[in-house]
Amino acid sequence: MDHFAYRNSELCCERVSLRALAAHVGTPAYVYSKAALLESYRAYDGAFAEVPHVVCYSIKANANLGVLGTLARAGAGADIVSGGELFRALRAGFPPSKIIFDGVGKTRDELREALKAEILMFNVESRSELRALDEVAREMGVRAPVALRVNPDVDPQTHQYIATGLKTSKFGIPIAQALEAYEEAASREGVQVMGVDMHIGSQLTKASPFADALARLAALVKALRERGTEVRMVDVGGGLGIRYREETPPTHREYAMVLLPALRELGVTVLLEPGRSIVGNAGILLTRVLYRKDTGDKRFVVVDAAMNDLIRPALYDSYHEIRPVDAARLGDPMESVDVVGPVCESGDFLAKDRELAAAEEGDLLAVMSAGAYGFVMSSNYNTRPRAVEVLVDGDRYTIVRRRETYEDLVAGETTL
Numbered sequence: 400m401d402h403f404a405y406r407n408s409e410l411c412c413e414r415v416s417l418r419a420l421a422a423h424v425g426t427p428a429y430v431y432s433k434a435a436l437l438e439s440y441r442a443y444d445g446a447f448a449e450v451p452h453v454v455c456y457s458i459k460a461n462a463n464l465g466v467l468g469t470l471a472r473a474g475a476g477a478d479i480v481s482g483g484e485l486f487r488a489l490r491a492g493f494p495p496s497k498i499i500f501d502g503v504g505k506t507r508d509e510l511r512e513a514l515k516a517e518i519l520m521f522n523v524e525s526r527s528e529l530r531a532l533d534e535v536a537r538e539m540g541v542r543a544p545v546a547l548r549v550n551p552d553v554d555p556q557t558h559q560y561i562a563t564g565l566k567t568s569k570f571g572i573p574i575a576q577a578l579e580a581y582e583e584a585a586s587r588e589g590v591q592v593m594g595v596d597m598h599i600g601s602q603l604t605k606a607s608p609f610a611d612a613l614a615r616l617a618a619l620v621k622a623l624r625e626r627g628t629e630v631r632m633v634d635v636g637g638g639l640g641i642r643y644r645e646e647t648p649p650t651h652r653e654y655a656m657v658l659l660p661a662l663r664e665l666g667v668t669v670l671l672e673p674g675r676s677i678v679g680n681a682g683i684l685l686t687r688v689l690y691r692k693d694t695g696d697k698r699f700v701v702v703d704a705a706m707n708d709l710i711r712p713a714l715y716d717s718y719h720e721i722r723p724v725d726a727a728r729l730g731d732p733m734e735s736v737d738v739v740g741p742v743c744e745s746g747d748f749l750a751k752d753r754e755l756a757a758a759e760e761g762d763l764l765a766v767m768s769a770g771a772y773g774f775v776m777s778s779n780y781n782t783r784p785r786a787v788e789v790l791v792d793g794d795r796y797t798i799v800r801r802r803e804t805y806e807d808l809v810a811g812e813t814t815l
């Protein structure tokens with residue numbers, strides 16, 4: 400997270416002091432670095448430069464229009480999973496010709512909207528969905544470009560909630576049934592087979608599951624070609640992990656090196672769907688210490704961000720590094736604390752039994768690596784307004800989503 404570093408004794412995002420920022424926009428606040436976003440996008444783009452490719456940023460990881468617009472202008476495509484994400488993608492300026500539509504449960508309305516927008520490809524996850532898409536497309540008098548998402552039955556070796564490539568998961572069409580499903584696709588007037596797709600899981604820290612899965616997909620592509628089905632695109636999904644703590648995930652280049660030989664041989668256009676590895680380490684959650692509490696058994700640092708702002712620790716037991724904004728604190732003695740929020744649940748924690756430089760009331764803390772699956776998974780639980788989102792560019796910043804107001808929270812509700 401090079402774009403979040405100490406300068407003049409305080410933690411900064413690029414050249415913006417987080418202390419000064421908090422004074423202006425308040426806390427909790429999500430803060431994103433534009434330079435970090437562009438760096439990771441360009442690292443992907445460069446790593447796959449030798450083959451025709453589109454890096455379709457997976458919008459679900461961070462769907463803020465400021466983030467999306469930045470990536471769209473840099474030339475990225477988008478991977479969407481809902482009508483809402485299609486709306487955001489178009490609003491942010493992604494060309495429809497670079498948008499792919501994933502997900503196990505696309506509704507007919509969503510299929511219609513995406514056909515109307517003329518997106519690049521639908522990644523179809525079941526034969527039922529294939530039939531629905533065929534019907535909707537024929538009603539509209541068009542042909543839907545499709546890939547089938549194939550489940551290669553490979554263990555991605557990640558948290559069970561975000562592993563998708565095993566045959567016991569709800570995702571994709573089992574590879575053993577793929578040829579049959581492709582035969583059905585080829586026979587349907589409303590769809591046009593374009594490619595093959597996979598996505599085996601998220602936060603993968605090893606390259607070998609990607610390679611194993613792609614080898615299975617490549618064998619399928621060859622079998623399809625032997626049967627006369629043209630396959631022009633291979634979508635390798637997302638899932639490359641990031642460093643939260645001591646993980647050592649492959650770099651973009653190492654990841655590309657593992658996949659490129661098979662992709663080159665197939666002579667296809669490569670689609671990528673990275674989410675976390677583009678935005679994860681480009682963002683932090685900035686929070687202020689409200690209180691301290693020592694129960695005799697445990698020490699708590701109560702902060703103004705909670706599980707409604709960042710649910711990952713509660714949901715996946717995930718680790719986010721926490722740094723003091725004031726560098727002087729780094730010299731203070733360390734203590735073991737739970738960093739908790741104001742929400743009325745014991746599951747409301749950002750860190751447990753964490754060795755932290757003693758944090759006092761009023762201190763600012765940065766919860767690191769929070770750019771992906773942070774704000775997008777936040778809620779209004781306990782009727783807490785969702786945090787402000789800020790995009791930093793050099794020594795300037797823009798509020799790319801204002802903090803919600805109480806009025807926002809009740810908009811659309813009725814008092815009887």
Ligand code: LLP
Pocket residue numbers: 457459460478501502561598600601602636637638639672673674675676711715771772
């Ligand atoms: N493509 C598909 C079809 C996906 O389902 C996902 C993520 C991605 C691409 C992007 O994966 P990434 O590059 O970000 O790993 N909320 C969880 C992560 C859920 C991932 C869901 N699918 C977390 O906070 O760890």
